[in-house]
Amino acid sequence: xxxxxxxxxxxxxxxxxxxxxxxxxxxxxxxxxxxxxxxxxxxxxxxxxxxxxxxxxxxxxxxxxxxxxxxxxxxxxxxxxxxxxxxxxxxxxxxxxxxxxxxxxxxxxxxxxxxxxxxxxxxxxxxxxxxxxxxxxxxxxxxxxxxxxxxxxxxxxxxxxxxxxxxxxxxxxxxxxxxxxxxxxxxxxxxxxxxxxxxxxxxxxxxxxxxxxxxxxxxxxxxxxxxxxxxxxxxxxxxxxxxxxxxxxxxxxxxxxxxxxxxxxxxxxxxxxxxxxxxxxxxxxxxxxxxxxxxxxxxxxxxxxxxxxxxxxxxxxxxxxxxxxxxxxxxxxxxxxxxxxxxxxxxxxxxxxxxxxxxxxxxxxxxxxxxxxxx
Ligand code: BGC
Numbered sequence: 001x002x003x004x005x006x007x008x009x010x011x012x013x014x015x016x017x018x019x020x021x022x023x024x025x026x027x028x029x030x031x032x033x034x035x036x037x038x039x040x041x042x043x044x045x046x047x048x049x050x051x052x053x054x055x056x057x058x059x060x061x062x063x064x065x066x067x068x069x070x071x072x073x074x075x076x077x078x079x080x081x082x083x084x085x086x087x088x089x090x091x092x093x094x095x096x097x098x099x100x101x102x103x104x105x106x107x108x109x110x111x112x113x114x115x116x117x118x119x120x121x122x123x124x125x126x127x128x129x130x131x132x133x134x135x136x137x138x139x140x141x142x143x144x145x146x147x148x149x150x151x152x153x154x155x156x157x158x159x160x161x162x163x164x165x166x167x168x169x170x171x172x173x174x175x176x177x178x179x180x181x182x183x184x185x186x187x188x189x190x191x192x193x194x195x196x197x198x199x200x201x202x203x204x205x206x207x208x209x210x211x212x213x214x215x216x217x218x219x220x221x222x223x224x225x226x227x228x229x230x231x232x233x234x235x236x237x238x239x240x241x242x243x244x245x246x247x248x249x250x251x252x253x254x255x256x257x258x259x260x261x262x263x264x265x266x267x268x269x270x271x272x273x274x275x276x277x278x279x280x281x282x283x284x285x286x287x288x289x290x291x292x293x294x295x296x297x298x299x300x301x302x303x304x305x306x307x308x309x310x311x312x313x314x315x316x317x318x319x320x321x322x323x324x325x326x327x328x329x330x331x332x333x334x335x336x337x338x339x340x341x342x343x344x345x346x347x348x349x350x351x352x353x354x355x356x357x358x359x360x361x362x363x364x365x366x367x368x369x370x371x372x373x374x375x
Contacts, residue, residue, distance in 0.1 A: 047326030048111045054320050055105030056086040059118040060094045062232040063264050064289045065309045072313040094118035102126040106133045112320045117142045119191040143193040146340040153346040154316045156307040158194050162201020164353040165284040168303040172282035173257045181256040182218045187227040188261045198261045218248045234268035241272035257282040263292035266301050293372045306352040306362045
């Protein structure tokens, strides 16, 4: 049996993160958490031993951030005094892998299970079993959908990621010449709850320009299902870009910009355009992957997003530390992340847009990326 204490959580830390007025993830305007001054009533377990087992279930390694997260969790949880069980889903059957990994963590008696979902809609049985066993579930980076049994969400502000991408696309094209501009839209994998949030954020910036006739989506493919990239796989983005070039951009027809939701897909899109011998459009990205930072410095990819994985993992570990002490973990958003059944209390970190112009400043504390910005 889990014992509960109820505490009030002031949302004061939000101001420091400078969240601006944001939309709910279904599009309606709502005041930002900082404006409400509200306090969240949440239940927190009464703590557990400081050397308890903490499970971390990560998806397959579809981008560099996941690769980094594994080691950071293993070392960070050990440094905090916990026993860590960090697992990745394999590439061929990620959902089934992750489901059984979570089940095994429950059996081993994990007190907290931190989950980067392989498919956010396919984990309700497992997280409900976790809750039943007294474990606390933290959704990491990707929301877990359609279940009550998600206690917290820790992520970069995904909607803001999309807004920054949309704005970078407009800024990059404007710097190159006069409009109207022709663009194409790509979104992430539809089994990742983040994909729609990134896309909605970007469209909140792009749609007004489309409506005003300043921006045209050349193929007319504007629905998220038309733009999705299954499994976040580079080859799927590359082959869609190949098809778009054939159908819409043959000969001298110009393409000014491509909204790409992440770096892996941005490089695939660039490869496709280069292969067709066309002038490179402005291409956005996300994740600050090494190859994309090099590409930005070389003047190819236009932008990426700095979402330092070290900070996000540290925030998730801090939640586990707080929970072990019976302290309510800090959240700063209790409105935005409705998983279909409940609004999951979230701790959101602020993402940063990175172009060639601010790369050195943005990565000044990153020993891997900073040197790439110095030639
Ligand atoms: C993450 C992105 C990442 C993508 C593909 C998303 O859920 O937020 O940072 O690029 O998954 O791995």
